[in-house]
Amino acid sequence: MRVGDRLPPLEIPITRTLIVAGAIASRDYQDVHHDAELARQKGSPDIFMNILTTNGLVGRYITDHFGPGAVLRKVAIRLGAPNYPGDTMTLTGTVTDLDGATAQVRVVGANGLGHHVTGTVTLTLPEEAGS
Amino acid sequence: MTELYEQLTTYEGRPTSTSGVGKDLVNTPMIRHWCEAMGDTNPAYDGPGAVAPPTMLQAWTMGGLSGHTDRSGAYDELSALLDGAGYTSIVATDCEQEYLRPLRPGDRITFDAVIESVSPRKTTKLGTGHFVTTRMDIRADGQLAGTHRFRILKYAPAAREPKGTRPRPVINRDNAGFWEGVGRHRLLIQRCGGCGTLRLPWLPGCNDCGSPEWDTVEACGAGTVYSYVVMHHPPFPAFDPPYAVALIELAEGVRMISNVVGVPYDKVRIGMPVQLEFLRVDPELELPVFRGGEV
Structure with missing residues (x-):
């Protein structure tokens, strides 16, 4: 593995079920994440994914790629365009730093509206990959 | 503070x-x-x-x-x-x-x-x-x-401003035939009755020979992007920036200003082949636009 390596993209269909299941699994009962009518009253065209779900998906993207031996150390994300039902988010990643067994990956999740999430993940690589 | x-x-x-x-x-x-x-x-x-x-x-x-x-x-x-x-x-x-x-x-x-x-x-x-x-x-x-x-x-x-309508074309006796053609999904080019030179936009007389006589030729619809700009700012109601405004060279050799559709604004290129289509922008207005990409 080298700095500049790209991770294979992961496409995530943004379903209503994913948005609601993610919100409830993260204990986030804000109405904009499960009630379309109230979301519209608040000026949003539909319900949208909560940040905790985005965070979970970014973490999954990294450990899916590096394997169960990889340990997440830091996840820093910023949200942009919301994930609305019916969209698809494509996560891509680039290795931006490598120091021994510690790697840093820049992650972008793009949907039909633009960048939903941009962020940086720091992880400890599994032993076999780090050597 | x-x-x-x-x-x-x-x-x-x-x-x-x-x-x-x-x-x-x-x-x-x-x-x-x-x-x-x-x-x-x-x-x-x-x-x-x-x-x-x-x-x-x-x-x-x-x-x-x-x-x-x-x-x-x-x-x-x-x-x-x-x-x-x-x-x-x-x-x-x-x-x-x-x-x-x-x-x-x-x-x-x-x-x-x-x-x-x-x-x-x-x-x-x-x-x-x-x-x-x-x-x-x-x-x-x-x-x-x-x-x-x-x-x-x-x-x-942010208050959502009601989306305005596109500005209406100014239609007068010199160009009424052009818009009447658009209404029938035909892009009509003026042809000088004196020297046969094609012209677009429509004008009362020929720039080459001065003749006021004319008839029309229907454009076949094929064209290429001759030049373009990408509009970012200022935003106008009814328009959703950024979008490409292009000078299209029709297969017949005349050029017209229009929009390129079907291609992201940042993928429009000079020389890109485009095809005429008619876009209904609101119940009262249809406009000739050009679809880029797979022509």
Whole structure:
């Protein structure tokens, strides 16, 4: 593995079920994440994914790629365009730093509206990959 | 500094939770529900010796449907202050987490949080408001397990302006035939009755020979992008920037200004082949536009 390596993209269909299941699994009962009518009253065209779900998906993207031996150390994300039902988010990643067994990956999740999430993940690589 | 902002900054450094306690011990069912929702099949989160997904950190501190009972007044006061100023909507914008030790089923979660900063008033695409950043230390059985910095925007939603209609073409006796053709989905080029030179836009006389006589030729619809600009600013009602405005060279040799559709604005190129089509922009108006890409 080298700095500049790209991770294979992961496409995530943004379903209503994913948005609601993610919100409830993260204990986030804000109405904009499960009630379309109230979301519209608040000026949003539909319900949208909560940040905790985005965070979970970014973490999954990294450990899916590096394997169960990889340990997440830091996840820093910023949200942009919301994930609305019916969209698809494509996560891509680039290795931006490598120091021994510690790697840093820049992650972008793009949907039909633009960048939903941009962020940086720091992880400890599994032993076999780090050597 | 505005009076409100001055008031808001007095909350910087104030705790929002002191020794908050997670409503549930770290537990297998909640981990499983999380993994199911995320589609995460990582074996590290399952079976004997399982750990919780690190990104689940904040979930253990959430108040859930019954809300927070141990939150200090500072956060609610700050929220009320912002609500009162009209910043009633909320959206999370940033989350930065550091994981110092894995959380395992049975761990008892406690947390302390502090309002780290309140931004000056900012105007964003969503509306105008203030960013509020909190920092939380999360402990498992008393031992620091992670830190969580969280930023939200409390804002007044930007009023959605009713979408205007496209400007009407100015139709007069010199160009009425052109628009009448558009109404029948025909792009008509004027041809000089004297010298046969084609012209577009329509004019009362020929620039070459001066003859006022003319008839029309229907454009076949094929063309290429001769030149273009991308419109970003200023936005006009009924237009959704950025978009490409192009000078299209028709197969017949004359040029006209139009829009390129079917291609992202930043993929329009000089020389790109395009094909005429008619776009109904509102019930009263149809316009000739050009579709790029696969022609």
